[in-house]
Amino acid sequence: MTETRPLPSAADVSLDAVDDRLSSEQSWPGLRRFMRNRPAVLGSLFMLLMICIMAFWPWLVPYPEDVADAVNFDRMLERPSAEFWLGTDEAGRDILTRIMAGTGMSLGLGLVVITCAICVGVPVGMIAGYYGGWTERIIMRLVDVFSSVPALVLALAISVLLGPSLVNAMIALSVVWWRVFARIAHGQMLSLKTEPYVAIVRQMGASDGHILFREILPNMASAILVTASLDAGAVILIGTSISFLGAGANPPAAEWGLMVASGRAYLPGAWWPSLFPGLAIFFTVMSLNMIGDGLRDYFSGE
Amino acid sequence: MRMSYLLSRLVQMLVVLAGVSVLVFVLTRVLPGDPVAAALGDRATPEQMAQLRVEMGFDLPLWQQYGNFVGGLFSGDMGMSFVEKRDVSVVIAERLPATLELIFAALLIAIAVGVPLGVLAAVYRNGIVDQSSRAVALLGVSFPQFWVGIMLQLGLGLWLALLPITGRSSVPMPESITGFLTIDSLIALDFTAFRNALMHLICPALVLAAGPLATIMRMVRANMIDEFEKPYPELARALGMHPFIINFKYVLRNAFTPTLTLIGFLIPIMIGSSFVVEKVFAWPGLARYGADAIMGNDLNGVIGITLVICLFVVVLNLVVDLLYPIIDPRIRLGAER
Numbered sequence: 250m251t252e253t254r255p256l257p258s259a260a261d262v263s264l265d266a267v268d269d270r271l272s273s274e275q276s277w278p279g280l281r282r283f284m285r286n287r288p289a290v291l292g293s294l295f296m297l298l299m300i301c302i303m304a305f306w307p308w309l310v311p312y313p314e315d316v317a318d319a320v321n322f323d324r325m326l327e328r329p330s331a332e333f334w335l336g337t338d339e340a341g342r343d344i345l346t347r348i349m350a351g352t353g354m355s356l357g358l359g360l361v362v363i364t365c366a367i368c369v370g371v372p373v374g375m376i377a378g379y380y381g382g383w384t385e386r387i388i389m390r391l392v393d394v395f396s397s398v399p400a401l402v403l404a405l406a407i408s409v410l411l412g413p414s415l416v417n418a419m420i421a422l423s424v425v426w427w428r429v430f431a432r433i434a435h436g437q438m439l440s441l442k443t444e445p446y447v448a449i450v451r452q453m454g455a456s457d458g459h460i461l462f463r464e465i466l467p468n469m470a471s472a473i474l475v476t477a478s479l480d481a482g483a484v485i486l487i488g489t490s491i492s493f494l495g496a497g498a499n500p501p502a503a504e505w506g507l508m509v510a511s512g513r514a515y516l517p518g519a520w521w522p523s524l525f526p527g528l529a530i531f532f533t534v535m536s537l538n539m540i541g542d543g544l545r546d547y548f549s550g551e
Numbered sequence: 552m553r554m555s556y557l558l559s560r561l562v563q564m565l566v567v568l569a570g571v572s573v574l575v576f577v578l579t580r581v582l583p584g585d586p587v588a589a590a591l592g593d594r595a596t597p598e599q600m601a602q603l604r605v606e607m608g609f610d611l612p613l614w615q616q617y618g619n620f621v622g623g624l625f626s627g628d629m630g631m632s633f634v635e636k637r638d639v640s641v642v643i644a645e646r647l648p649a650t651l652e653l654i655f656a657a658l659l660i661a662i663a664v665g666v667p668l669g670v671l672a673a674v675y676r677n678g679i680v681d682q683s684s685r686a687v688a689l690l691g692v693s694f695p696q697f698w699v700g701i702m703l704q705l706g707l708g709l710w711l712a713l714l715p716i717t718g719r720s721s722v723p724m725p726e727s728i729t730g731f732l733t734i735d736s737l738i739a740l741d742f743t744a745f746r747n748a749l750m751h752l753i754c755p756a757l758v759l760a761a762g763p764l765a766t767i768m769r770m771v772r773a774n775m776i777d778e779f780e781k782p783y784p785e786l787a788r789a790l791g792m793h794p795f796i797i798n799f800k801y802v803l804r805n806a807f808t809p810t811l812t813l814i815g816f817l818i819p820i821m822i823g824s825s826f827v828v829e830k831v832f833a834w835p836g837l838a839r840y841g842a843d844a845i846m847g848n849d850l851n852g853v854i855g856i857t858l859v860i861c862l863f864v865v866v867l868n869l870v871v872d873l874l875y876p877i878i879d880p881r882i883r884l885g886a887e888r
Contacts, residue, residue: 288689393563394570397861399823406575406845406853410582486695490827493697494842509698516701517709527698535693542689 289543292536303353315342316350318501326519336521347503348529354504355533358419358488359481365423370430375461378438395428401487408496418488418497433476437469471548479541482534489530505530556884564865571861576617579850589848590633630851634843639855642840648730649719650836654821656752657759665764669771670798684768691765696824700758700831715751717833722747755832759824763817770813774806808879815871819864
């Protein structure tokens with residue numbers, strides 16, 4: 250076993266200083282470069298709006314009592330009007346109110362699933378790539394197993410077996426999605442571990458943990474970030490599909506996929522209960538994809 | 552290609568299949584969903600439930616249940632389906648062609664439209680095709696398929712009355728040969744049936760094709776642009792070769808390998824999407840049965856479907872890998888990297 254010595258502090262300090270200088274020189278032009286990508290800016294602005302709605306909807310919605318299982322017999326399935334901008338659903342609830350209240354469920358699902366998938370997938374993929382041999386073989390075969398069953402199918406099955414609910418749908422999707430980040434981290438690790446600085450730090454006596462998470466991880470952060478922002482949209486699409494099929498959020502939750510499903514029964518006469526929640530999903534996912542594309546172009550220097 | 556390569560790939564496939572069977576088997580047995588309660592309904596007595604539990608072998612230890620299940624697989628027995636009240640293998644055999652027809656149709660649309668559009672977008676970079684392809688690509692991967700399916704049913708099916716809304720056919724179909732209605736009706740020269748089957752296929756196939764089309768188009772564009780940086784297209788142009796020949800015969804072929812990899816990745820995603828699409832369009836395929844089986848806690852059905860899907864995915868991925876050296880002769884399968 251090699252003896253682990255603390256890293257020479259002088260080298261640390263000087264490297265940190267260089268880092269600081271680099272980042273302070275680059276951050277503002279970097280932001281400006283990102284801002285030149287118009288779709289990405291548009292997506293970011295829309296996402297900001299969604300986050301505001303997610304945080305403040307109880308004060309913003311026009312009919313707060315319509316969020317849950319209120320029934321208003323006097324205004325069932327009313328067309329969009331000045332009073333109800335997006336119309337009302339089969340229980341006479343304001344659709345705009347419910348869409349705004351449901352923002353947190355979809356965004357939350359995306360955020361929670363991607364975070365869990367990163368926390369599990371990245372370390373596992375890094376370990377596979379760094380140590381190689383049987384560790385790598387076993388982990389990557391496991392990734393293959395998880396990849397050969399479609400994400401929607403596996404997540405749907407796990408969610409039903411756990412008992413349909415939004416939280417269980419999140420758990421199911423996290424169980425499915427870790428493999429995406431394991432594969433990214435594995436691929437990145439294979440190229441990064443051959444970099445000269447890794448050999449140097451190892452010679453200086455750094456532990457594997459230090460090399461993996463302090464030296465190499467920051468260098469794959471951009472790849473992980475790009476995948477995370479692009480996959481957040483895909484996760485939301487699958488999450489709403491699970492709710493649409495009846496294995497996610499339960500009525501009367503104002504979940505968008507669920508709203509499309511329950512509005513479907515009133516077609517073709519009433520198209521608004523199924524049209525507008527779907528549009529909400531669409532714009533949310535599109536803005537996430539615009540941000541993801543922007544980040545990818547930014548990091549690849551296009 | 553070396554025989555040893557094929558052999559090692561087959562072993563790898565078996566390992567993945569065995570892994571999936573263990574994964575799904577353990578998930579269905581360990582997670583709290585109760586198949587017996589789901590199969591018998593609310594009015595079942597505890598005695599009835601206990602009896603079915605013994606009949607299904609759920610009282611045995613887990614490893615013994617798995618052993619019995621694998622033993623059954625080798626004789627083609629996947630157990631009874633609770634939802635269909637028939638053997639799972641029979642249901643799968645009956646419903647597989649419908650799903651395959653849908654997925655192949657969608658893949659055909661995605662490739663036949665996505666590849667030429669990607670080439671055009673790369674050739675006329677930043678032109679109108681490129682700009683609109685960027686927008687189309689963004690739309691294609693951003694909408695929820697169940698919702699677009701419903702909107703197509705509403706717009707094309709109900710308001711414009713151009714296409715049927717659900718199902719696979721509405722006229723008598725000729726005798727089944729391939730199980731693909733469009734091909735069977737063509738073989739039988741029954742053009743009424745062919746038109747009917749095709750009309751039913753359009754909407755679900757379009758919904759399923761949109762996302763893959765978008766990704767294929769962008770991938771082809773990006774790789775074409777990389778190839779254009781190399782000297783040989785310029786040389787071909789200087790030799791007076793027709794741009795169409797340069798772009799489609801030479802540059803596209805060199806740029807196609809990553810797209811092939813992408814197609815391999817897209818197949819499991821498309822199968823997943825077909826669970827939603829078949830449900831929306833009441834398509835009588837495997838995926839719709841799969842969705843019903845999952846929702847109804849039909850464990851044998853869930854395991855059977857998952858294994859068939861997994862088999863399909865690994866086989867198609869092998870096909871994709873075997874295509875590499877045909878498209879790019881520089882690639883040697885199984886050679887030391």
